[in-house]
Amino acid sequence: MSVAGVELSPALQRYATLDQRLLAAVKGIRILPTVAWPATLENRLIAAFSKGDYSLPQVDYPRPDLSEARAELARIEREAGHDDPMGEYLCRTAESWRIAAEMLEAVGTAGFTAPSIVLYGRPGDPIPGSDRSNLDAARYFVELSDELGSDLLGDDDSQSMQADVLRADLAATLDRFFGDGVIHVEVDDELTAKAAAGATRIRLRGGTHFSEYDRHQLLAHEAYVHSLTALNGRAQPVLASLARTSPRVTATQEGLAVFAELMSGAIDIARLKRISLRILAIDMALNGADFVEVYKYFSSCGQNPFDSFHSAQRVFRGVPLGGGAAFAKDNVYLSGLLTVHTFFRWALKQRRMDMLRHLFAGKLALHDVLSLQPHFESGAIVPPRWLPPWMQHVHGLAGKLAFSLFVNRIHMGRVQAESLSLSL
Template identity: 40%
Template sequence: MTVAERERIRSVATLLKRAERPVRILRSVSWPNEVRERFFATGARELPQVSYAPADPMPTLELVAQARALLRSEGAIDAWLGRQAEAIENSARMLSVLGTPEFFVWSRRLYGAPRDPLLDGTTTSLGLAEQLDGILATLGRVDLGAPAPACHLSWAVAEKMRAAVAEHFGELAPEVVVVDELASNALAGPRAIRLRRTACFTDRDVDQLIHHEAYIHVGTTLNGQQQPDLPILGASHAGTTRTQEGLAVFAELASATLDVDRLARLAARVLAIEMAIDGADFLDVYRFFLARGSEPQQAYESARRVFRGGVLEGGAPFTKDIVYLDGLLRVHNFLRSAVAAGRADCLRLLFCGKLDIDDVPALCELAVAGLCRPPRFLPPWAGDLRFLIAYLSYSAFLNQVDLKRIRAHFETLLASAPRVELPGEA
């Protein structure tokens, strides 16, 4: 790669990083606490009253245009940069139409919709969510060994997270702070991990947050910020969300912190988004979560995730939350396919910054050219690859087995077996 080519790539990556900087999606679609307080003060019987300040997309669009002018029509690297440009432009346009039906058009373009086909061309996020929801519903009468329900308050969770990030990130460890307003229970950035003051965490939530928010979201951001030739790798834009959230949920799986409650929540989010697309309003979705056992405050927060930025009367939700299951499926399949193909060299590359799986070929080229640096921070399960390679190798083999015939055999076997009531089951 020539010196001129290196400089061109650096210039495009820098322009795109500048273009992305003002595009703050989650901040722009957030709701103030007053909306929640007013909702419950009126008996949770009226749609929330929310207003947005649409963003001016032009500064971002102008920088994206400058970056595109430097792109060429061929090659994996230029295709990667082109995808970054498109995602950043689409995000800016989405934020310019907050609170309107057009918001959903851009949201779907960025994140997809529950009925959109996945990589196999037939499976959908909605189908996966419905299947998971059905399986998990059958486990309600089984004692899974969980401790008695408990509420771990945000300040106590913050203390545990501070110790974990200090040990893992050293002098670059982010602050862990408790805040009043947050759309989710927790949100991670390179300088701070924020926990919502009113959130109630379970025993598993604490470890999930460490592996999901800290080791993945903070880790990949810090790794991306240490890419001087490719600053766009430090940008958390919507074009990388599916892979980043999928990687973070896979981290929960690999660290044995993922549980059935977490999977049920991820599935319910997809079901709720589909309800909203089909016309359900905020109150319908709020009641949907209540019916599933959520406390009123949590049901409100779950419904807010669906409608933030969109239309509260239904038909135009924020579809970001479908990416968790879709992303998990993509990341898992990529990892086991890479191992089966003898490309374990690609595994740690996933942590070099904020990226999408489709970016891997370009990043391999950039790594060979010396422009993409190895990640400094890896989650524990990726730092020592022995378990991961063993698990993925077995998983790749299992994928070749005719599971339908095997499942039919064991279903027949179990059909003749009486159900056993174990201690602790209702």
């Protein structure tokens, strides 16, 4: 039997069928739309908070019944098994969607928190290969940003463009890279985040001004990772689910997207601080801080009322606002970045640049890139059609990673300024 013109063995056809069942089962599992706040409520609360009128918002969430989806996902888990890496991929993916369904069925209650931590981790989790935690890393970047802030004010990019201007600019750039009309760029007045990306559409928040840094970050993060991996995933002959971000690949996807910003020179210390503050805020909320306290924390860290509100909202989406609960998704940005960075260095050390290219063949977790190697070699999983610009220049990438590998052997605690000046 063939799929998309590719002849499949009976074993691969079985996995392709299970994969289609998985996609059908998860259609109603919509994580971010389920926990979104109405724009009218947001605008009213932001206006009130800007005037110092603090009160806990009242947010009502329609609670979905996902029992049929959960039952089907459990069946797929059992049928996929662990005898083959492709079966293991399907089993892990179905399990993560099933946990996400359980999470959404608890929306608006404290029971939302535990499954979100299973999916996205908690701030105190250790960083692979380190004795430090994600929380330690967040504190480090916030402290470093605060120390450097006054020195970097002169480098701040004061130029900005309106959403419509950026939309036209991005559309032209993406047409040149992917082909005319492959990805549409739209302005969305209802969007909470500054931008959001799918396979063929990137949305920008209306009424927002964007800096040149924002433009670079959107291209590196949204277009050349999120949209690119979705498009490559759509070309897969067996695992069509590689075009969709399952909960279990969120950490790798977001970590890879922030890593792309780093490799492209599109990330600044303020961006690292924003990512890190969200992790500290999740930890605060889990330890009892309520929405108002978290809002005031972001405000005390220099964010304006609009950004402080939306930052606090990200932490409390889907959970009670009185403290002791949180939506853990923003935990993955920094931990994902650090883990992806380590993976790139490991692959270079192992002389496995092919694994780094495979990471862009769809929405994959790092574990998948390793476990699915036999299927990459057989052609059951096809290599990516598109790679980000910075991945197309492998010598430059290898140079950056090789330098990083070596300088990490230098222990900064042993470095004295006098020894540096005498050595030159």
